[in-house]
Amino acid sequence: MADQRSKYHAFRALHDRAGAFVIPNPWDAGSARILAALGFEALATTSAGFAFSIGRRDSSAALSREAILQNAGSIVEATDLPVSADLEDGFGADPASCAETISLAADVGLVGGSIEDATGDPGNPIFDFGLAVERIAAAAEEARRHPFVLTARAENFLHGRPDLDDTIRRLVAFEEAGADVLYAPGLPSLEAIRTVCSSVSRPVNVVMGLAGQTYTVKELEAAGVRRISVGGSFARAALAGMMSAAREVKEHGTFTYSTHAMSAAEAASYMLDMKR
Known part of the structure; x- marks a missing residue:
């Protein structure tokens, strides 16, 4: 098995090389092993996909830090690929909570993770x-103590504030804070997307698979994107396949779906044999 530091260096190298790479989002160990077998070079967890798999909505209120990290740890153990995690809002409003989350994430073998500036409060x-900048600064300071790539x-x-100028202001400040x-x-x-990429000097991640316009890897690469994730969309695609079969x-009492199912x-x- 690759050790954590070698995974970290491999992950950093993906961001430093020319062009864009796709980092898909498994929701459990099994989906992680399938994605690794397909030749992807790194993986990122999805809080949405994990939430759906355990019958919860995707929110920091519904998913505890312990549950998120346990899920992430199972994905880390499933492959030799570098794994980054969706760490929600850092599981606490204060900067110290964000720093502690980064430390705990590194402890389960993750070599990257994201902290968002969403509060979880609709109001x-x-x-x-x-405060958003202070939170990223604290997370970045802790990340530097570990082999860990911090995404801000x-x-x-995503929260009804389509303010590109403020978004860029935040990203620039997050970069200066150490993300x-x-x-x-x-x-x-x-x-x-092009405007965001040209406004910062650190690699930019863009998510595909959300509702609305979609772009190819080549189009995103030409716009300056370095990393492309899919969020919970692979998990939703899997659920759509199950729903169609069910x-x-x-409704029809037939089972033709089985002709399209993976054998x-x-x-x-793709899976491991467990020693008894």
Whole structure:
């Protein structure tokens, strides 16, 4: 098994090389092993995909830090690939909580993770600018004590605040506070993505698979994007496949879905034998 430091260096190298790379988002160990077998070079957890798998909504209120890190740890153990984690809002409003979350994330073998500036409060969805920056600064200081790539997320566009100027202001400040990667999910256009990428000097992550416009890897790369994730969209695609099969059985009493299902032998080929 690759050790944590070698995974960290491999992960950093992906961000430093020319072009963009795709970092897909497994929601459990099994999906992680399948994605690794397909040849992806790194993985990132998805809080949404994990939440759906345990019958919860995606929110920091529904998912504890312990549960998120336990899920992330199972993904780390499933492959030799570098794994970054969706660490929600750092599981606490204060900067110290964000720092502690980074430390605990490194302890389970993660070599990266993201902290967002969303509060989880519908009445006040985004942390005030000053506190948001302090939170990233504390997380970055802790990240430097570990083999850990910190991603800072500006969440305006996911919470009804389509303010590109403020989003860029936050990302610039997060970069200055020590974040290694910058991320503003939900940007409305390729031009907005290009503007964000040209406004900062650190690698930018963009998520695909959300509702709305989609772009190719080549288009995103040309806009300056260095890393492309898919969030919970692979998990939702898997759920859509199950729903389609279940509806066929319930509504028509037929089982033709099985002709399109992955064979048991192929599924097993991706998984580990457990020693007894």
